[in-house]
Every structure is written in C-alpha cells, then in structure tokens.
Amino acid sequence: MFEIIILLILSAVAYFITAELIPNLSDLFIKAGLFGIDLCKTNKKKVPEAIGVVSGCVFLVTSFIFIPIVFGNGLMDTQNFPHNEFAELLAGLLSICCMLLLGFADDVLDLRWRYKLLLPTMASLPLLVVYYVNFNSTTFVVPIPLRQWLGISVNIGFLYYIYMGMLAVFCTNAINILAGINGLEVGQSVVIALSIIIFDIIELRGDQYKAHTFSLHIMIPYLATTLALLKHNWYPSKVFVGDTFCYVSGMTFAVVAILSHFSKTVLLFFLPQIINFLYSVPQLFHIIPCPRHRLPKYSEETDLLHASRTIIVKKDMTFITKLILQVLTMLHLTDKVEDEDCININNMTLINLFLIKLGPTSEVQLTTTLMAFQVFCTCVAFVVRYPMASYFYDS
Known part of the structure; x- marks a missing residue:
C-alpha cells in the first residue's frame, strides 16, 4: 500500500508537469515543422502535432523514478532480490520506450502502413523474451461446453507467442484507426486505462496479487499523463497527439495484458476498437x-x-x-x-x-457520444468477465 501511495503522489506530479510542458513546448514543435491544420474547423491556424511524445516521456521518466522505490528493499538484500519481477518491469518499459521512439519517427517521416505493422512487432520482442524466460506458459483453459472434445486445457506452443505479438500490433493500430476528431484517441485511451485499473483493484484480493500490482505500477502514471494530454487535446484541440501517442498507449496496454496474464480481459475493453477494425476491414x-x-x-x-x-x-x-x-x-x-x-x-x-x-x-x-459508447462497452466487458464467465469457466 505504501508503494501505491508514493506512486499516486509521483503520478500527480507527473500530471501537473505534463499539463505545463505541453503548452510551453508547442511553439518548438511548430518551428520544427511538426504541425497540422484542423480540417474540422473554420480557423486554419497551425496546431502542434506529435505532442504525445511529451506525455510519453513524462510517463516513462515517472516509471523510472519509481523503480528504486518498488525494488528498494530488494537492493538491500541481494540474495532475495526479485529478479524475475525486475526483468518484467524493465522489459515492459523497454518495449514502451521503443514504441515512443518508433512512433515519433513515424510522425516525423510519415512511414507507410506496412511499417506500422512491423514496428510494434519488433518492439514487443523484449516482452516475449521475458515471458519465455519467466513463464513459458502456452496453455489456455478450454470453455466448459468444449471440454468434451478438447479437454480441460490445450497447449498451443509457439502459436501463443504469435498471438501475443499480434496483440501488441492490434492494440497500437486499433487506437490509431479510431481517430480523427478532437479528443477521441486520448479519450478512448483514458477509458481503457481506467477500466484496467478498476479490474486490477477488483482482482487484488485474488491469487494474482503480484500481477495486478505490476499492472497498477504501469497504468497509474500512464493515466495521469494521459489525462494531462486530454486537457489540451479535448475540443477545441490545442494540440494533436500524433501516432506517437497511439503507439505508446497500445504498447502500454499490451505490456500489462501480456505480463499480467489477462490479455482476454484487455481485449474485452477494446470492444469499440474491435468493432471499428472489423467494420474497416473491407477498406x-x-x-x-x-x-x-x-x-x-x-x-x-x-x-x-x-x-x-x-x-x-x-x-x-x-x-x-x-x-x-x-x-x-x-x-x-x-x-x-x-x-x-x-x-x-x-x-x-x-x-x-x-x-x-x-x-x-x-x-x-x-x-x-463515442466516449459514452466506450464506457458502455466497458460495462458490457465487466458483465462478460464476471457474471457470464461462470457459465464458461469453473471460476
């Protein structure tokens, strides 16, 4: 509990720093040629773009500062140091950091779509390596109606790693294609982050306490910096977040989904993004x-x-x-x-x-309206995750 209180304080500081940095750095982005024109406004003034790099940097710095706090006791007792948990956190932050760099490169260079699929795949490799070393669990529980044919569980081996890599690609691009109006990218990310945090708090009393604590360590500072970004990106938007924010957000959600072992639940929180993707497939x-x-x-x-x-x-x-x-x-x-x-x-x-x-x-x-739909889908996700899950799984 002490660690969470410290994290909340750090996150509050990160919120105010992000909220102050964004307007102060906006002119620098415009001078560097990183700006766009809001096509949904009569006013055609220059709007700084790729500002998601600011919130992403503050989020990462906050997470780095928190490392010696959460692992401080282990540093004093090297024999009992939690190496596996430390490696998970570093791998998660490394993947997010990679997406921050690659996303900013995309905003500057305007990369083609095929690279947007390749970049998250490369950035997810640290996650997959740590998952292989620490867990290497590639078994999933079969729903009760199918157990008479498939058994209680099925080991899909290497296909599980392909699934996790595809999850990282989906999370980053799903936010990116449901975008284009003021506040939408950041707003949907805030709702998803809040949904994951609520889910973590509910599950803290269960046997996966450490996994959900790890998720909270990532999601709380992310939510704080994203709320600060939303303050400037909400209608009428003073800044554009760029692909940088979408990439960082998607990878952050993928990190907690994979390393905290609730990828199916995270996908439930992505229901509007899944609907949008399926609807967009023909185009x-x-x-x-x-x-x-x-x-x-x-x-x-x-x-x-x-x-x-x-x-x-x-x-x-x-x-x-x-x-x-x-x-x-x-x-x-x-x-x-x-x-x-x-x-x-x-x-x-x-x-x-x-x-x-x-x-x-x-x-x-x-x-x-779209944010209200996102909240409605979150409510549906919780209904599926708890009352309805008992019909398909033992617990």
Whole structure:
C-alpha cells in the first residue's frame, strides 16, 4: 500500500508537469515543422502535432523514478532480490520506450502502413523474451461446453507467442484507426486505462496479487499523463497527439495484458476498437476503395460533421466487393447512393457509422457520444468477465 501511495503522489506530479510542458513546448514543435491544420474547423491556424511524445516521456521518466522505490528493499538484500519481477518491469518499459521512439519517427517521416505493422512487432520482442524466460506458459483453459472434445486445457506452443505479438500490433493500430476528431484517441485511451485499473483493484484480493500490482505500477502514471494530454487535446484541440501517442498507449496496454496474464480481459475493453477494425476491414484491405483520410466531412455553413464517402466504380467491382455491399446493406451498416456507373457509400469507420445513424453532429457531441459508447462497452466487458464467465469457466 505504501508503494501505491508514493506512486499516486509521483503520478500527480507527473500530471501537473505534463499539463505545463505541453503548452510551453508547442511553439518548438511548430518551428520544427511538426504541425497540422484542423480540417474540422473554420480557423486554419497551425496546431502542434506529435505532442504525445511529451506525455510519453513524462510517463516513462515517472516509471523510472519509481523503480528504486518498488525494488528498494530488494537492493538491500541481494540474495532475495526479485529478479524475475525486475526483468518484467524493465522489459515492459523497454518495449514502451521503443514504441515512443518508433512512433515519433513515424510522425516525423510519415512511414507507410506496412511499417506500422512491423514496428510494434519488433518492439514487443523484449516482452516475449521475458515471458519465455519467466513463464513459458502456452496453455489456455478450454470453455466448459468444449471440454468434451478438447479437454480441460490445450497447449498451443509457439502459436501463443504469435498471438501475443499480434496483440501488441492490434492494440497500437486499433487506437490509431479510431481517430480523427478532437479528443477521441486520448479519450478512448483514458477509458481503457481506467477500466484496467478498476479490474486490477477488483482482482487484488485474488491469487494474482503480484500481477495486478505490476499492472497498477504501469497504468497509474500512464493515466495521469494521459489525462494531462486530454486537457489540451479535448475540443477545441490545442494540440494533436500524433501516432506517437497511439503507439505508446497500445504498447502500454499490451505490456500489462501480456505480463499480467489477462490479455482476454484487455481485449474485452477494446470492444469499440474491435468493432471499428472489423467494420474497416473491407477498406483496409482495399476490397472497397480506401482514401488516404477517412475523416468526417466538415460543413462550414452548419459547423457540423457529416459522414465522409468513397466511390465504387461498378465495372471494377469484384464478386467479394458485391457480396460485402449486399451484407452491409442488409444489416443497415452503410448509406448507399447508386447510379448507373457508380456506388457512393460512407467510409467504413465507427465514426462515420455513428454519423449516418445519428445524422450531422457537432464535433464535441460526436466525441462525447463515442466516449459514452466506450464506457458502455466497458460495462458490457465487466458483465462478460464476471457474471457470464461462470457459465464458461469453473471460476
């Protein structure tokens, strides 16, 4: 408990430092050419970009300062020093640090999408190595209805490491593709971080006390610095967070999911991001034409956002494209306008889906609605994790 109190104090200090640093460093980013224009505003002033590197650096420094506090007693007694726990923390911070560096490089160099898949994979290697050395558990418990065919548990071996590597890739990119309006990237990350912290607190009384304590050591300073960033990124946004923040956030969630052994629960907290990814798959894989930006379309006359759209040329349509369009139309998941030569549909993101269901909406109202949906999905996740889990598992 003493360690958590110290961590809360350090995190509070980190919040105020981050909140002060961001406006003070904004001009430096603009002078360095790291700025963008808010396409959803009539005011076309320069907005500093990649500011997520500031909150990420403060988060890491806070975590580094906390190391001698949490392991102070072990330093005095080297024979009983918890080497495994120390290695886990260092590996987790190393992976996050790698994503901070690679994310900032992406913001500066504007890397192609294939590198966005490769970078998290490389950064997750320290995690996988430490997991192999400390645990090397590649067995998962089979749900009760399937045990008559598969048994109580199944060892999937090397495939488990592929799954963990893919988890890191998904977490980093899932936040990145559900983005584009003020406060959305940071807001959804705050809700996910709070969900993990609540889950950790609930589970502290269980037999995985150390794992959830480790998770709290990571998530509390992350939440503090992210809240400070949200203060400046909320509508009307004074800064853009960039891919740096999305990468750091995704890797932070992957670190606690893998090393604290509750990856399935973390995925439950990513329900909106999973829905957005599945809905976006036809465009991400270019089955349906995908423009470079799928941001909502801003109307200066009404100051409202409308769903952005893409055009499908009928003569270029494949069988798979036609099938997907039929399914989407049947499920009322697209707004389709058709003529003799072309089909005009909304871009396939959760943001645009909300806009075609709710109608033209102000940016702040849209962000608030999406955040409310994130909170609702968190409630669903807790229902699945606790009351419903007893139907599929013994405890």
